[in-house]
Amino acid sequence: MKMGHDMKHVRSCCCRIELQKFGFGLVAGCLLVSLAYVSEFNFDAVSLLNSTSSSSLSVAPSSHRVEDIVTSQQVVRKDEKQEISLQCKLCEIENAAAAAANNGSYAIDSLWKTTTTFEAKPTTDERSEDSTLEKKPMMCDFSNSRTDICEIEGDVRISGKNSSIFSVSSPETDGPYENETWRIKPYPRKADKQAMSNVKELTLKSLSSFKEAPQCTDRYDVPAVVFSVHGFTGNYFHAFTDVFVPLFETAHGFNGEVRFVITDFRARWIHRFLPIFKSLSRYDMIDLDNNDGVLCFPRAIVGLKSHNELSIDASPSPKGYSMVDFLRFMRGAYSLKRDSVAAVGIRRPRLLIISRERTRKLVNVKDVIRLAEKLGYQVVVPRAQKDLAQFSRVVNSCDVMMGVHGAGLTNIVFLPTNAVLIQIVPWGGLDWVVRTCFGEPSKEMKLQYLEYSISEEESTLIEQYPRDHAVFTDPASIRKRGWVPMKEVFLDKQDVNLNLSRFKPVLEKALELLHT
Structure with a gap:
């Protein structure tokens, strides 16, 4: 703006001098001076636009917060963007550290692979070439105060004998996976040591090689929901608040096209509540602990969604379920009038x-x-x-x-x-x-x-x-x-x-x- 003001000022001076004293000769001089200023201004404006564009390409924003800041400001310096992104990264790392302190099973260093990097965004061709290098970790959520839950899609293999669940990837189709391991007790009362003490722990592994994976003995074409019926379920209240309400929220959306894989299986207990299980799944349940085979599924949910005692939080529920829906389901399961x-x-x-x-x-x-x-x-x-x-x-x-x-x-x-x-x-x-x-x-x-x-x-x-x-x-x-x-x-x-x-x-x- 100062440069434009100076140029305007020069033009005004030149015009006055030309009219009063120097005539047409100085008019030519004024024109030359003006052209020089315009040329310099255009160069600076182009340079400024180029530097702004380059600056916007030099940062890969890691969150909506950074993108919102870029949208609200027409020009943001490169170092400002980097500072904002770094703050976002540190917040995520700090939150991850807190989660790790609570449950001891969160891989903090993996955040450095998925959050902001201070490198120029690749072109379309570069992105397509580099996409094969992206890691695809198993989707495990340990942030909930009541429950841990993992959702796996693709080639899922469950070995009851080893209490292990494998997610197998193909380098030709999905890209290379890191061999990572998680441990989970699939019962929604993780903060209660007494309740969790008698719940079997399962090991989840992501494998990048078919050679490492156990061979399938049984294949199923519906998803699996893996959970425990131990903990405090000997108590009637806990049977509902720890199993049936969470199981409804987790599995009802499959409309019966889901198979229950149960650890800590108790036949007499399950028989007592059989109408509930049958109303959620059309298939026989699997006693995981006493199964010597390798069960293969296209998808598996390990653990149950849980919000609070006898409660469903409708806002994050995929189908918007509520406890009114659960009561309606219970009346249907027991044919109540x-x-x-x-x-x-x-x-x-x-x-x-x-x-x-x-x-x-x-x-x-x-x-x-x-x-x-x-x-x-x-x-x-x-x-x-x-x-x-x-x-x-x-x-x-x-x-x-x-x-x-x-x-x-x-x-x-x-x-x-x-x-x-x-x-x-x-x-x-x-x-x-x-x-x-x-x-x-x-x-x-x-x-x-x-x-x-x-x-x-x-x-x-x-x-x-x-x-x-x-x-x-x-x-x-x-x-x-x-x-x-x-x-x-x-x-x-x-x-x-x-x-x-x-x-x-x-x-x-x-x-x-x-x-x-």
Whole structure:
């Protein structure tokens, strides 16, 4: 701009001098001077454009952040771009280091192969020639706090005898692969050492040579989902939150065209939940640990997607699934008739009481039944049943389900939409626990949720501890000791004796919700 201003100034001066003193001779001189300036300006402008273009080609942006900066600014110096790209790279390396500290299985140095490089972008011909040199590592995601998951496509070979999964590439078609190894326990509770201690670890390897790969003994033309059914699945709640909800989110999109390859296989446990497995896959399950062959698939997902307790995060879900979809799936799997609760009208609403038999028992359950019947409920108190299909029909027939916090409340997965869950919270400041396990999930399922926290007088702990004990005066101090002491006192030693006058408004509120 300064150069253009100077040129304009020279032109003005020359014109004034020419008119007043020097005549046509100086006009020619002015023209020569002007041409000189224009020539110099054009040269600088072309040089500036060339240098800008060269600068933009000298950096291969590694993220959208760099590209956005280039778009928003017409001219960016080469050293500025390099600094921005380096900052992005360092952020990625720093994040990778944090991930490695958490799970010990992330290859940090591989980021240097995939993030920004400070070399000129290759031409189209160069890119096509260099594409064969690109590494194609197995797609493993260790960033989730609950689960590790790997998705592999191509030539996948699974050896149960060695607990190994191989991804085999062809140098002629896919380009050379690095021989890399990952280890994964395919159960979605990776931060819990106790849960993961009895889950078998699988080894995943990427191979660049067919000679190194074990020979296939069985070939399948559908994808495989590989997972464990051990961990905490002996608990009814964990069976759903750790296996069935994650398995639904992972496999439902295949519309049955998927085969389950299960490690830590437990035939009796699987048989109990067979309708769920059969509704997700049309094919027989494979007991991986007792299979001596090499199973070959076109694709494999190792591990299960998981978000939270009895929860699906619909935003990253490929199909946008939610817990409403899961409940609809469960009703289909067990051929349940009621999809939703209509206004009860003149009929008596059915109240299901989940009565625990060991800990957190409802000691005055008969009194609660009489109260509920006076309020207009038809009360159902089923005994524990091994036949889950039959029990699911009982649950589905009810409008309200109530019980003290525990695994039995997992049966909300069989309730019709708009049914009411009443969760009774034991003494001890456990509100955060019960809301995480059933309170928030019930809302995601489009159920209506009521919560009743008992007083210390309604807890049988008053028969075991003096009233000035920390159990009553400072329950938080018990919780701070850790899960085991808290569980021993507030979950294992405690039963519930409901104050009927205090509890009555809760049953009335449930009726109001049903009539609404």
